[in-house]
Amino acid sequence: MKILVVEDDASIAEAVAALLTKQQHYLVDIAADGQDGWELATAFSYDLIVLDVMLPKQDGISLCRQLRREGYQMPILLLTARDTGTDKVIGLDAGADDYVVKPFDFSELTARIRALLRRGNSTLPPVLEWENLRLDPSSCEVTYSNQALHITPKEYALLELFLRNNQRVFSRSAIIDHLWTLEDPPQEDTIKSHIKSLRQKLKAAGAAADSIETVYGLGYRLKSLSQEETSQAEAAELELNWAQQQTMLAVAKAREDFKAGISDRLAVLEQTIKALNNGTLDTQLRQKAEQEAHKLAGALGSFGFAEGSQLAQEIEHMLQDTTCLDQTQSLRLCELVMQLQQKP
Incomplete structure (x- = not known):
C-alpha cells in the first residue's frame, strides 16, 4: 500500500510516516504544502491520502475538492486542529472520507487509516x-x-x-x-x-x-x-508483536526529536511578544504567530504534552481576535508564551 501524507508540520509528518512504515509496512511519500501534494497525487498512484487542512500555497479543503473534481477516488483522511462541526461538514462535503482532530492518538490514526483502506476496496478481504x-x-x-x-x-x-x-x-x-x-x-x-x-x-x-x-x-x-x-507445527506466539515494538520505538523517537526542536518553533511567538511590547505588531506577524500556535497545539497534544497543547490553543485563540489587545490581554499573552517556553 502506498500513502501520501500532506502535512507542513515536519514533526507530525515524519512521525506518521514512521508509524505507517514500521507498523504497517506501507510506502509513504510526504508533501509539505498543498501544491506539492497536488503534483504528487496526480503524478503517482496512491491508495490513500492523509491531508492536513492548514497548508501553505493551497489549503487541504481546496486540494481535496480539486482532487474529487478531477475524478480521483482514493480515500482521503483530513487532519486539523480545529474541532468544530462547521469545519467537519466543509471537509466531508469537499469529498473527504474521514476527519481526525489534532491532537490525535497515533494508534487511533493508524486504525482509522486501515479502516479507510478496507472501505476503499471492499472486495479485498481483511485477511x-x-x-x-x-x-x-x-x-x-x-x-x-x-x-x-x-x-x-x-x-x-x-x-x-x-x-x-x-x-x-x-x-x-x-x-x-x-x-x-x-x-x-x-x-x-x-x-x-x-x-x-x-x-x-x-x-x-x-x-x-x-x-x-x-x-x-x-x-x-x-x-x-x-x-x-504437508502442514507444519504452528509457531509459538511472540510475547510482544514486532509491529507493536516498532510503533513504540517510532513514537518515542519522534517525541524526543520534537522536544529537541521545540525552542526553534517558539521563535515566531517570541518575536510576536517582542513586537507587541514595542507597539510594532503588524497583521502579517500576528497571523504567522497564530498559525504556529495552531500547529504547536496539535503537535504538542499528539506527542502527549497536554498542558503545552492547552497553552498553545489559548495563544492561538487570543491571536485570532482581530481587535487590538488591551494591556490585560497583552500581559496574559506574554505569560502564556513564557509558560510554553518551559514546556514540555
Whole structure:
C-alpha cells in the first residue's frame, strides 16, 4: 500500500510516516504544502491520502475538492486542529472520507487509516489467503500452514502485492513503482534478490520452490501452491508483536526529536511578544504567530504534552481576535508564551 501524507508540520509528518512504515509496512511519500501534494497525487498512484487542512500555497479543503473534481477516488483522511462541526461538514462535503482532530492518538490514526483502506476496496478481504499461505494486514503476520514466516518489511510488501493481485504479472519496474518511495528507488537487480530470499523462506516453510513464478520476459506472479504439501507445527506466539515494538520505538523517537526542536518553533511567538511590547505588531506577524500556535497545539497534544497543547490553543485563540489587545490581554499573552517556553 502506498500513502501520501500532506502535512507542513515536519514533526507530525515524519512521525506518521514512521508509524505507517514500521507498523504497517506501507510506502509513504510526504508533501509539505498543498501544491506539492497536488503534483504528487496526480503524478503517482496512491491508495490513500492523509491531508492536513492548514497548508501553505493551497489549503487541504481546496486540494481535496480539486482532487474529487478531477475524478480521483482514493480515500482521503483530513487532519486539523480545529474541532468544530462547521469545519467537519466543509471537509466531508469537499469529498473527504474521514476527519481526525489534532491532537490525535497515533494508534487511533493508524486504525482509522486501515479502516479507510478496507472501505476503499471492499472486495479485498481483511485477511489475504492463497491456499496454505495467509497474510493478516491488521497484525502484519504471515503464515504458511500455520507456521509463522519471519520476513523483512520489503518481503512483506512484495508478498502483499502478489496476494492482492494474484492474477497479475508484475514487471520489475512495476514492483519498484508500487513498493519504493521517490527518494530511494533501487536497481532492478535488487528485486531479484528480494524475490530469491522470499522464495527461500517460503520453501523452508514447506511451499513449492517456484511458489513465486517467473513469467519470462514479463515479470513475476504468485503461483498456485501444491495441495500435497504437508502442514507444519504452528509457531509459538511472540510475547510482544514486532509491529507493536516498532510503533513504540517510532513514537518515542519522534517525541524526543520534537522536544529537541521545540525552542526553534517558539521563535515566531517570541518575536510576536517582542513586537507587541514595542507597539510594532503588524497583521502579517500576528497571523504567522497564530498559525504556529495552531500547529504547536496539535503537535504538542499528539506527542502527549497536554498542558503545552492547552497553552498553545489559548495563544492561538487570543491571536485570532482581530481587535487590538488591551494591556490585560497583552500581559496574559506574554505569560502564556513564557509558560510554553518551559514546556514540555
